[in-house]
Amino acid sequence: MSQYLPVGNTLKSAWIRDRQDLDNHRTTETLPERCDVVIIGAGYAGAATAYHLVKDCPNISSIAVLEARETCSGATGRNGGHLRPDLYGHIPTYVDRYGVKLATEIAEFEIANMWAIKDTIEQEKIDCDLVLQRSIDVWCNEDAANKASETYQKMRAYNLSYMKDVFFTRDPKTAEGYSGVKGAKAAASFTAGSMWPAKFIQGLLRICLASGNVNLQTNTPVMQIEEDSGQGHKIHTTRGIILASRVIHATNGYVSSLLPQYQRNIIPCKGICCEIAVPTGSESPAPLLNNTYIIRDEERVLSYLIPRTNGSIIVGGGAAKFAPFREQWYRNVDDSILIDAAKDFYAGFMQRTYRDWERSTACITDIWTGVMGYSFDSHPHIGTVPGHKGQFINAGFNGHGMPLIWLGSKGLARLVSADFKGEQISFGESGIPLIFEATQARIDRANNNKEEDGDILGNGQIFLPKSTNPTLVVDLQKSVTPYAQAS
Template identity: 55%
Template sequence: MTKIHPVLDPLPAFWSRDKDDFHEHRTTAELPAEADIVVIGAGYAGTSVAWHLAHDAEDGTPARSIVMLEARGVCEGATGRNGGHMRPDYYGHIPHYIERDGLEAAVELAEFEISHVQALKKFIAKEKIDCDFVLARSVDVWSNDEAAAKAKATYDAMLQHDLDYMDDVYFHHGPDAEAISGVKGAKAVASFTAGMMWPSKFITHLLKSLTSQGLLNLQTFTPVDTVTGSEASGFVVQTARGPVRAKTIIYANNAYVAGLLPEYRNAVIPCKGICTHIKVPDGKTPPHLPNSYIERSEENVLSYLIPRPDGSIVVGGSSRLFSPFREQWYDNVDDTTLIEASKTYYDGYMQRTFAGWEESGAYVDKAWTGVMGYSFDSNAHIGAVPGKPGQYILAGFNGHGMPLIWLGGKGLAKMINPGSPISESGIPYLLRTSQRRLDRANDSAAEFGDIIGDGSLRPTSRS
């Protein structure tokens, strides 16, 4: 069994280039002896639930102390290592969920994801957060004939459900796909509304606000070893720097959650991915690229891409290339190294993929890896940990956390603040953690490597 704890010296990601001293922030020099709530993880998940716990409490709710423990620096896990792409699922995995779980549950999840785009747009504007947020079209491209025909069939099938949100989707299958998308050899193209942002700037802004207002005690470089005790007696969170006693525990450490909750060992598996930053040589102007992309090559290698305001590109993916080499990515928490099978894939990527980039001189400026938490049934786990009162989880995002976590954290805070049942939290049914979901993962042989929908690596068993 792989040790499921973060390594302390990961490859530096592009997003961390502007980090300041707050990256290593400790609100107090000494670890607090106790807290009402301990949040484990200082990424998107932990920050979201902490923000909503602090700001969404109803009048009359007693003030509670919140301590956040992070094994590395601020936002140095998957959130600070992703593609910056807030892209909800309109039709990628939704047809699978319709078939498996029914139309109502699948649509509830799709609408939850889609609602993140406007919710975050409004929140970022309200809080005046400088995180390079851009509202744009996300362009889907298929350059393989068979895959393009299948995408058209999926789109047509989705239209039969008469879903309002599909009105935002544009789809074209035919010879104009290349001109519409700007991708060489495109056979089909679709687009819908999505967002792009600098994730670690967003998270850092929120954590600075929470700590400066005295609403959060943040302790970086404080890995958690164990959590013992009960809600009745109180929990003891043992860290490398000593213990913290708490009444409530929130596990927001995604890929590493099974290191502290072994019952999730088969439900959330750590898996590596790769991402790069591409720029053109100094003195050159990059071709204009206003949209974000999911691009599938003729060989069905999928890449996700966002353009930066400065004209550079953040692009990653290529899972089809490395999925056969399981030791390089599956159950692997070593983000100090690149994935050997795809580490050179993005050399010359813009030139061979996008019209007008042939003479750009675009090159890979930085490449890095990140460790994501992939769930057995392809859905995140949010809610009360089964059989452990006072403990909650927000993890297992399948490399798709950007349109899940913000409102997922809000719903989890609603469960904890006034004690609302999960049915009133706004958390979609498919994302609610449960003993049933854990039993299914533990009773089955979860084999990853099936590439479906948006190209994410999913369990081949979807029952």
């Protein structure tokens, strides 16, 4: 068993500081003796998978969701609330690796996630402060702005339909005027969203519980999974054993605690995030901010930002400030301790970054850290765990899970349901980009290469992608997912 288990006495984020009714929920006083499916993890991936099993898979009638701590107390309850597809950030890298068609498939899958989440929130009437607006990218470094311009022109040249939604300017005066960011050298924008992620997850789980098919058990760490050909799987927890036919690992950065083969494939890394607000009673209100942001300052330090409907700001990132201090964040799952090298970076951030904020009294009201799962090749692992029949994985989202997990979980539910019925469907039929499939080749690639050659991407921007290993690109042309629309 790995050392990567959640710790206690964690720092609370702004999203989870106020208690919610499912935080410490236990549907039954004791664990169920057996069920069709056990889902380990009650964050975004676990809740979304449970929801899709309930809605789309009537052949599965008993699901247990086990959470080591409180509901949504992990990365989902600590992120930036940014529902932002990647249209051109990492996509050029994927074009170089896999070609335009497959890279576009990833981008359009993320866009489809955003709209599918919006539809679900509206249909289910989940109160989670979902707002769609423009997301503005800003570059304040001259060389970075030039590179951004080259990337934009490159992406436009592919004649991708989704690029019609992108605005870009390389004129510094226009960039600063449009974004409001001091010293902006280039700016771009496209449609994205923001939400209260913990409320979204609680809303999904309420729907699951109301179905009568789901049993949620919080504060129940899973310590071991014993495979038994006669009974399926014995899930050993601190509170007893559950027998289950199928097991879904939805623990992201903690996944190697139960699946040690992923120790070099999905690496836990801490990030930093905070809430900034004007103190109550202040005579200097904060200027209105209507857009979400990704800002790369003059020193190329990346920050992501969303405005909340209550007037506060959520901002995080700053990885370049703490990247050299690896022991504080790399393979570190202690979210009870801030990353010391960056804890002061966001003090005065709004005043020094945005025009018209200089006189604002806005200050940090909450600051926290969270554990993300960064995969070696920068893509999530979704599907059957190689070599473990009846076990599935939904993890490794690289700090970018918000626009990936929803439809990824829907596809995984389809795979689990088919397996439960004894049917075989291809991964491509799941609707998930084939590059995300959990395979032994991906595990081997990480195990056979130096750890520092991995691609830790996402909002952290800690490492840039390195050379492509051709063995990663296996049977990619068999992908039949419907999201690639490059002409």
